[in-house]
Amino acid sequence: MPRRNRRCRCSPGACPPPQSGFASKDEVTTLCDIPEGEDAVIVEIMAGRRLNARLSSMGIRPGKKVVKKTGFWRGPMTIEIDGTIYALRWGEAGKIIVKRK
Amino acid sequence: MSTDEIGKIKVALAGNPNVGKSVIFNAITGAHQHVGNWPGVTVEKKVGKRRHGEANLEVVDLPGTYSLTAYSLDEVVTRDYIINEKPDVVVQVVDATNLERNLYLTTQLMELGARVVIALTMCDIAEERGDSIDVKKLSHLIETPVVETRAYEGKNVGTLLDEVVREATRKEHHHHTVGYGKELEEKITTVERLLEKDVPLAEKMPLRWSAVKLLEGDEEVTKRIAGSTGEKEILKIQDETPFELIEAEIADKRYEAIDAVLSQCHRRGERKLTMSDMMDRVFTNKWLGIPLFLALIWAAFQITFTAGAPLMELIDMGVGALAGLVTENVPGWFGFLLGDGIIGGVGAVVIFLPNILLLFLMLALLEESGYMARAAFIMDKLMYSLGLHGKSFIPLLMGFGCSVPAVMATRTIDDKKDRFITILVTPFASCGARLPVYIILAGTFFGRNAGNIIFGLYALGVIVAVLSAKLFRSTLFRGSPAPFVMEMPPYRAPKPRAVFRSTWNNGRMYLKKAGTIILAGVVVVWILASFGITPGGEFGMVDYGGEESLTAHIGKFMEPLFKPLGFDWKIAVALIFGFVAKEIVIGSLGVLYGAGEEGLSAALASDPAFNPAVALGLMVFVLLYMPCMAVVATIKKETGSWGWTAFSIAYSTGIAWLLAFAAVKIGILIGIGG
Numbered sequence: 001m002p003r004r005n006r007r008c009r010c011s012p013g014a015c016p017p018p019q020s021g022f023a024s025k026d027e028v029t030t031l032c033d034i035p036e037g038e039d040a041v042i043v044e045i046m047a048g049r050r051l052n053a054r055l056s057s058m059g060i061r062p063g064k065k066v067v068k069k070t071g072f073w074r075g076p077m078t079i080e081i082d083g084t085i086y087a088l089r090w091g092e093a094g095k096i097i098v099k100r101k
Numbered sequence: 102m103s104t105d106e107i108g109k110i111k112v113a114l115a116g117n118p119n120v121g122k123s124v125i126f127n128a129i130t131g132a133h134q135h136v137g138n139w140p141g142v143t144v145e146k147k148v149g150k151r152r153h154g155e156a157n158l159e160v161v162d163l164p165g166t167y168s169l170t171a172y173s174l175d176e177v178v179t180r181d182y183i184i185n186e187k188p189d190v191v192v193q194v195v196d197a198t199n200l201e202r203n204l205y206l207t208t209q210l211m212e213l214g215a216r217v218v219i220a221l222t223m224c225d226i227a228e229e230r231g232d233s234i235d236v237k238k239l240s241h242l243i244e245t246p247v248v249e250t251r252a253y254e255g256k257n258v259g260t261l262l263d264e265v266v267r268e269a270t271r272k273e274h275h276h277h278t279v280g281y282g283k284e285l286e287e288k289i290t291t292v293e294r295l296l297e298k299d300v301p302l303a304e305k306m307p308l309r310w311s312a313v314k315l316l317e318g319d320e321e322v323t324k325r326i327a328g329s330t331g332e333k334e335i336l337k338i339q340d341e342t343p344f345e346l347i348e349a350e351i352a353d354k355r356y357e358a359i360d361a362v363l364s365q366c367h368r369r370g371e372r373k374l375t376m377s378d379m380m381d382r383v384f385t386n387k388w389l390g391i392p393l394f395l396a397l398i399w400a401a402f403q404i405t406f407t408a409g410a411p412l413m414e415l416i417d418m419g420v421g422a423l424a425g426l427v428t429e430n431v432p433g434w435f436g437f438l439l440g441d442g443i444i445g446g447v448g449a450v451v452i453f454l455p456n457i458l459l460l461f462l463m464l465a466l467l468e469e470s471g472y473m474a475r476a477a478f479i480m481d482k483l484m485y486s487l488g489l490h491g492k493s494f495i496p497l498l499m500g501f502g503c504s505v506p507a508v509m510a511t512r513t514i515d516d517k518k519d520r521f522i523t524i525l526v527t528p529f530a531s532c533g534a535r536l537p538v539y540i541i542l543a544g545t546f547f548g549r550n551a552g553n554i555i556f557g558l559y560a561l562g563v564i565v566a567v568l569s570a571k572l573f574r575s576t577l578f579r580g581s582p583a584p585f586v587m588e589m590p591p592y593r594a595p596k597p598r599a600v601f602r603s604t605w606n607n608g609r610m611y612l613k614k615a616g617t618i619i620l621a622g623v624v625v626v627w628i629l630a631s632f633g634i635t636p637g638g639e640f641g642m643v644d645y646g647g648e649e650s651l652t653a654h655i656g657k658f659m660e661p662l663f664k665p666l667g668f669d670w671k672i673a674v675a676l677i678f679g680f681v682a683k684e685i686v687i688g689s690l691g692v693l694y695g696a697g698e699e700g701l702s703a704a705l706a707s708d709p710a711f712n713p714a715v716a717l718g719l720m721v722f723v724l725l726y727m728p729c730m731a732v733v734a735t736i737k738k739e740t741g742s743w744g745w746t747a748f749s750i751a752y753s754t755g756i757a758w759l760l761a762f763a764a765v766k767i768g769i770l771i772g773i774g775g
Contacts, residue, residue: 076585
């Protein structure tokens with residue numbers, strides 16, 4: 001299980017900007033940048049204390065496999081973790097760092 | 102304890118959202134429920150009773166939560182109840198399809214020192230998915246009773262209650278905890294020791310839980326220790342503690358403990374494509390989602406209004422006949438009060454019951470089928486750009502039916518700012534009661550264009566709501582809408598019983614409103630319209646709503662305010678009456694013109710004070726001015742503040758005046774003011 005990088009200096013919100021193309025394999029990117037239907041593993045969540053705690057209590061946390069289901073361009077998207085579907089905004093998805101297989 | 106000493110057992114029902122908690126609650130308590138609010142907050146509190154064997158159970162339904170942090174109102178309500186009221190048993194409803202996440206709440210309930218009994222639901226769905234759960238082993242490993250429950254069929258509810266009674270009457274309680282690792286445990290112990298020093302405080306709060314929360318920097322718990330013996334030292338420890346890291350570490354440890362248990366008794370099947378997945382591919386598709394959403398909403402509204410119409414006519418006729426009968430047979434002023442005032446006035450509101458019931462039926466179907474969460478998802482982007490939240494959409498939509506349930510529906514919005522903005526703008530959605538006003542006025546003065554005018558009014562309502570939301574977001578409630586993270590429950594066929602229960606509960610509340618606040622309102626209006634200074638200079642009964650009545654005096658007193666809009670005293674009176682319910686505007690004009698509702702159209706057309714420009718202004722004013730009495734009362738209840746209620750009244754009436762003024766002037770400019 002990948003551990004949280006405890007010494008990460010990124011402040012919440014200062015995550016990598018959405019890129020034009022999709023990230024290549026094995027690359028660490030955000031949930032925004034993986035295509036629909038693809039899966040990845042959550043590496044870190046940098047959403048600030050409050051949202052981090054909320055996401056973690058909902059089961060959205062580092063180490064989990066996540067599948068991106070559908071997305072509305074730069075609008076909200078649906079993801080699946082452990083068989084449960086969640087919806088979140090583009091902005092929040094940008095704070096969830098994932099690693100593609 | 103022997104069985105005859107059991108007596109009363111306090112049971113609290115907890116669990117994640119969407120796990121079927123209300124189904125279990127209904128299965129346990131049946132019809133013996135009472136719905137109210139938690140003290141000081143507008144989170145709904147349901148309490149029910151059940152006799153099980155020798156025991157009298159009092160069951161409290163706690164809000165659905167994922168965790169017990171201080172970040173959300175629901176979570177604070179839940180944990181405060183458990184700490185302060187000390188229920189004998191906490192039944193946690195656990196969704197078998199996502200055990201890991203559900204057990205995360207269990208670890209926290211246990212840390213609070215609660216005696217937990219788990220009601221396992223959705224086992225059939227988990228089975229379909231190919232998961233296998235060894236319930237006995239799970240129960241053994243977490244040393245907590247676990248009962249597989251199928252509440253829809255009423256299955257195993259008895260077994261669940263047996264376990265509840267057994268757990269409540271057991272003498273010893275083994276306190277379960279998750280170990281947080283050497284370093285953290287040392288800190289926890291230090292804080293626990295410090296807490297122990299203040300004996301009265303320590304008796305009230307679960308020590309270990311409080312210590313953990315203090316290390317997480319929980320503000321509520323930190324407030325609680327203010328003034329205690331160990332406060333200074335605890336604050337010093339807090340200063341040295343990186344809360345965010347501790348919070349993450351604690352979450353990790355809890356999940357580790359859960360994983361350790363689940364690895365021994367739970368096997369996740371290969372995930373197959375389910376019906377729900379396939380539906381989601383269509384309903385949340387980026388191309389199909391919005392058109393399907395619009396089609397569904399359109400259909401729901403069509404059914405609400407077309408199917409409701411014949412029923413409404415029936416009630417209308419019944420009310421009319423009853424009022425006539427009473428006025429003829431009950432002598433004196435009391436007959437008029439009863440017939441014209443009470444039956445007519447309350448009847449005007451009861452007429453909308455079919456619409457309201459159908460609207461709630463449609464909403465219950467959308468909710469129970471799991472589509473409502475998708476609707477919020479689809480609308481979030483648009484709502485966000487307007488400074489609102491995806492969940493604000495539902496109340497706005499309901500506002501086209503009736504603003505009362507719409508304002509109540511804002512309860513689903515967690516963030517206070519998002520919620521208040523939604524409450525303030527929802528009344529601008531043109532409710533069903535305003536339609537009769539448009540039909541008469543547009544029909545009389547705009548002939549073939551009436552349809553376009555009415556559509557324009559609905560659009561104006563939406564535009565004002567949207568612009569107001571933007572304005573509030575940039576002034577009164579600065580900041581971004583709260584993050585949108587929402588669980589999408591699986592689609593399922595709505596259960597008739599749940600749908601009817603929800604429809605009826607809402608309809609009942611509407612009727613209750615008609616019987617209380619509206620009843621009081623119409624009596625006041627009737628008195629004002631019936632009494633006045635007679636030509637002889639005495640105070641007494643005068644022509645109902647005529648020139649001598651108190652209402653006319655009020656109308657004339659208010660006239661200068663309405664003069665710039667071209668409204669005379671009769672319109673002013675009608676608008677004042679409209680506060681009781683907006684459709685009363687038409688009824689009042691009917692009385693004041695002495696024409697009844699049928700002849701009103703001709704009477705208005707021949708009145709020189711009226712012209713298309715004034716009619717347009719009046720319609721705009723009726724659309725936007727202060728919400729009716731029932732909505733005002735609901736806003737007060739939901740915001741918990743007279744200040745915001747007054748603001749809502751002042752703001753909407755101010756906007757109404759300005760835009761009605763503009764409408765009249767534009768009307769005169771384009772030559773319809775003559």
